Amino acid sequence: MTDRAETNGRGVTLEQVARVAGVSRATVSRVVNGNPKVAPDVRRTVERAVDRLGYVPNPAARSLVTRKSQSIGLVIAEPAGRLFEEPFFPRLLRGIGAALSSRELQLVLLMPQSPHEESRAERYLTAGHVDGALLVSLHGDDPLPAAVARRGIPVVVGGRPPQGSQVSYVDIDNVQGGRSAVEHLIETGRMTIATIGGPVDMSPGIDRLAGYRQALDAAGRARDETLEGAGDFSQQGGAEVMRRILAARPDVDAVFAASDLMAAGAVQVLRAAGRRIPEDVAVVGFDDSPIAETADPPLTSVRQPIEEMGAEMVRLLLEHATHPGAAPRTVILATQLVCRRSSEGVATG
């Protein structure tokens, strides 16, 4: 009888604990799993044996019979891409992690970098390694959510899922985000408001532009194609588009960029052209990333509730796990405008 876990590879088993405690395997199992149908004194005896031997249940054996793995998969389909960067990824993980930890679930991270790896991820998810799957950053036509859902694995997508796939998803209200940014510019007296949009084949890009247009329409302002440009979310892309817009419309006095990086690029170009910010031109970004705060001047930006999105994805997933037949659901989360100096109102007193 050693008086602690022997590190003899094999690990302590239920059987051994049962022997030491002088009860059956079944009873030890009951104690370990918190089954109330155990006499208090027996329970104590078993508990003592458990920590004297340092018993830890073998997860594989358990999961073999319960058919539960106590873990869920998170697939980031584009780990090299934009979503892998600040502030999205850490915040998403934080939200998911917090929601998970209170439920004794673990997170398995899958970062397929190629179609081949993506099909491996699909096999992994459908093999029973996980009790559910969270998918983010999908390409428009990704078959993954449908494939996984077909196998009966609960699935929740972050962002808008591929068309036609009948799965639950959580998304940020990008339209509202864009609209609120532009409304802010209108309210603070800006007259000629340009936008640097995102790629026109990505839903955040499309939606933020739609928000810009909605806000102008609602205010009865005429839209003007010369005030709209499409960037690629990068700083250089933003600078480029800004240069074009500035050339066509030197009278611009406000810019809404669909990312903070593009906003930063715009600021550079505007400065180089002798414009003061915010006095001559107001600038608003999107994402509320660290650079928004660090920039000079600090950038007004649209903050997305990304932690909340992660938590909500987990909530939806567990809902599906407990109600297998349930219909897909959609949750859209509102954004919040964070005002900083880059869009401070001109004194039109």
Added chain:
Amino acid sequence: MTDRAETNGRGVTLEQVARVAGVSRATVSRVVNGNPKVAPDVRRTVERAVDRLGYVPNPAARSLVTRKSQSIGLVIAEPAGRLFEEPFFPRLLRGIGAALSSRELQLVLLMPQSPHEESRAERYLTAGHVDGALLVSLHGDDPLPAAVARRGIPVVVGGRPPQGSQVSYVDIDNVQGGRSAVEHLIETGRMTIATIGGPVDMSPGIDRLAGYRQALDAAGRARDETLEGAGDFSQQGGAEVMRRILAARPDVDAVFAASDLMAAGAVQVLRAAGRRIPEDVAVVGFDDSPIAETADPPLTSVRQPIEEMGAEMVRLLLEHATHPGAAPRTVILATQLVCRRSSEGVATG
């Protein structure tokens, strides 16, 4: 006979495949696991049966007998802290992910937020859920690496591990990083070089300061306490320290900050005090984060090989997994100075 995987919950088993293929379970197992001792025609028959039924091995059953989980755990002990931010975390994950994917291993992410959750993480790791553990961002006296190692689980720590724990680790050469930054400032003609260090109880803070001092000593420059301050890696902290240094030493013409954020704070303060950058004062940061590139002017910064660190951690871990008794090893990775405008040389021609 349906002609694809039926989604009938239970999943297809080896047994069923064996029956369809008209062979024994053992033979199917051999085929699935690539055992060469199978006749070619039998192999083909089995393979056909496998994908007709859509057979996928049950990981729990497999792992119950092999005692391998084909996954490793990554513990981020401080998910709210600095290491969770750009650029560290995504880059580390990218490095680890790349190294793992070529080896058919999965990554389980553990983000304990409290001592209680940390002990749960310990139990998880030692229960046999993972074949090895990667630990980063440990507090100075964290018992986790020792505890896990004691249980016979291979462990590799990222960053310097708690004192006295005999585990392998991979670290960035922070001393060399600091030294190279300061050498660069010396070489480009700066005379009065200040430093904004990190917290004095964190090894990166200590080491980068040591690098600063080494560089001055090596150049035969006198050190001066009024040129050294300790920040907290944040922008505000950097600004504060910069203000103090500037008040004491208005003759300062270069600053090495132990983080880009602190460098950005320093830039603000210097600008507000009428200094031009880099003409009057050169500024160098650390981390090469996105804000270094975005800042105005773009910041010279010390880039850490973080992807490489992740990959190296995996390499060491697998080494330990294959050679259980092996002695702990240490790998220190060199940094690289990325020169940008904030430290451009003054024309002393």
Added chain:
DNA sequence: TGACACAGTGAGAGCGCTCTCACCAGAGAG
């Protein structure tokens, strides 16, 4: 006093896989 309920316990089957070992044919050696 007997019938019944019920809390507490143990025996044992079985989850799906791997792996050892025994077996069997057919080839090659003596």
Added chain:
DNA sequence: CTCTCTGGTGAGAGCGCTCTCACTGTGTCA
């Protein structure tokens, strides 16, 4: 023609757990 060898195969044990079901003992009621 027998003996050994060897590549290919199957039978069966066993990994550590959960869970059903049968059983025991005690308390309750008629």
